[in-house]
Structures are given as structure tokens and as C-alpha cells.
Amino acid sequence: MDKSILVLDKGTRCTAWNYSGERLVAGLIDGSLAIYDSTDPASSNFTCTHRFKGLEAHNGSIVKVVWAPPEYGDAVACISEDGNLSLWEEVVDDAEGPHWKMCKCFDMNTSQVLDVQFGYGQTSLKLVAAYSDGQVKIHELLDTLELEKWQLQAEFQNVIDLVSKFGNVSCLSASISWNPERIEVRQSSFVLGFNSTTPSLNSAKVWEFDLDHQRWLPVAELSLPEDKGDQVSSVAWAPNIGRPYELIAVATQKGISIWQLGSNPDHDGRLSVHRVALLSGHENEVWEMEWDMSGMTLATTGSDGVVRLWQSNLNGAWHEQAVLAPPS
DSSP, X not given: OOOOSOOOOTTEEEEEEOXXXXXXXXXXXXXXXXXXXXXXXXXXXXXXXXXXXXXXXXXXXXXXXXXXXXXXXXXXXXXXXXXXXXXXXXXXXXXXXXXXXXXXXXXXXXXXXXXXXXXXXXXXXXXXXXXXXXXXXXXXXXXXXXXXXXXXXXXXXXXXXXXXXXXSOOEEEEEEEEOOOOOTTSOOEEEEEEXXXXXXXXXXXXEEEETTTTEEEEEEEXXXXXXTTOOEEEEEEOOOSSOSSEEEXXXXXXXXXXXXXXXXXOTTSXXXXXXXXXXXXXXXXXXXXXEOTTSOEEEEEETTXXXXXXXXXXXXXXXXXXXXXXXX
């Protein structure tokens, strides 16, 4: 018999598990954050241990929450409905005990943050944010003990032709996924796609940090020639357990494309791409996609209120493995 392990507060809009799955952060429509902890590992029950709100940081509901990597402590980045991006960390002192405080509120300027993700660099923690004006900003944390001291490493637009610059851009949403692989010889990389009024920004591109020239470069575009302007709703980079290529899922209004990304760049520094599947099943827009730890099963959900699980067989053919729908 199915058993509920956690009942979220009314008004919860977004959630995220931490790396170990022992804590959950939830963002609510009143602009507050709630932290749920496992009270009894044997029974997998969770209870709300902290609830806090930063009035100076957020106006409106919380629409996105992301945990920082565990080696940087218990810290959460969150985006509010007004497009503000802030970073919160749990601190412990003798007077108050464990509590949460805001350690950084990133400058929003005139545009709103649409998506944010943490990623690893060879010497530092990275944070990439996509903005409503089509800009992408990479922030870098050099001192792991001071989460408030971030530096802006790079700023660019999501285009293959780095010479092109687009103004008067309006983006409804963006989706970022870092390469989860943590091999020191590999450079930092992530995939990003927009849902915007500017077709050149939309298609999902893979960005990699060029250590020799100290800059970010687009190394692949995950789109067929006739689909380059399609608006992207979600991207997800699969963990790699020994494949000679990477797997990346990209969702547009045409379905969910599964792409193979090669590992050996050509003379121009570009990586080969090959679409191996186009999955259809969701009635409307796909909101979120998540790979399992092995990178072999993809979970997707969208505006139709259904969760679908996808897998490939031994011949590489993708199929729908299961459909999880709420009781009618």
C-alpha cells in the first residue's frame, strides 16, 4: 500500500531534495521557504524544521529552489516571482542554534532571473543564471567558506555566433542543466535553452569553459536545422556511468528529443550531436525533466499533470516505461 511520507503546506509552489535525499526545501506563494528534515530514517517520515521569509529579498512567491553542492554546506538558491535571486545558508551558533540567513542577494538590474543552477569548476563553485533579457551570467565562488563573496566571471547571450548581439529580447522562461560529471580533466559545461521572442536564442546550446583562453564557448547546438527557432521548455543532462558519449534531453512543443553528444571536438572545437529519439506523450508543455542516478531512466512532467518514465532498450530504442497519474 502506498504511504505518504510528507504533506507539504498549502501554497507550496516548488520543491527540491538535497543531494542525499534527507532534506527538502519548499518555496511558497507567500515568499517564504520551508525546510523539511527526516525525523525517523527507518520510517522515512519528514517534518518541517525551519520556515523563514526574507521580506527584503523577495516580493511574491518563490518559483525556483536549488540546493548548493553538499561540500559547500547547507545552502539554497531561490528565485522569486519578481525575478530576484538570493542565496540562503544554514548557520549554527550558541545563542540561536541552527537557523537560516540570507548571505547573498544578486543584483537584478532591469531584467529578471528565469533559472539558476550550481556547477563545478576545477578550482571553484560556479553558478549560472539565465535572465529575461536573454543574458547568461556565470558567477564564481573562490572562497568556499564565504558564500556571500561571488564574482561575475562571464556574461553572454545563448547564441552560436558570438559576434551577434540581440537587443529588445523578451524571454518567458529558460532551462539550465550542468554536466553532472565530476572529472578533473574535463572542463565545466552546461546546456541552456530559452523560450523567447528571439529564435536564435531558443535552441539548446552546450557551453564549455575554455581553460586556455579563459572564456565560455558554445561547443554544440542540440537542434535540427528546421527546428533551431523552437522554444525550449526544459533541458536535462544525464549522469554518465561509462558511455563514450553524453545524453541530453531537450523538450520543445514538438516533443522530448534525446541527443547524443560526442566527446571529441572537431578542428573548430565543436562536438558532434545526434538525435536518437523524439518522445511524445505529454498533451501540452513539458515543465520538468529529471534523470535517475544511472542516467538510464528519464522522468518528465508537464501541464497535463502526469509523470512519465522513459527508458531505452538494449537496441537503443526509447519507449515509455510507466505513467504516473493522480487518482481521479
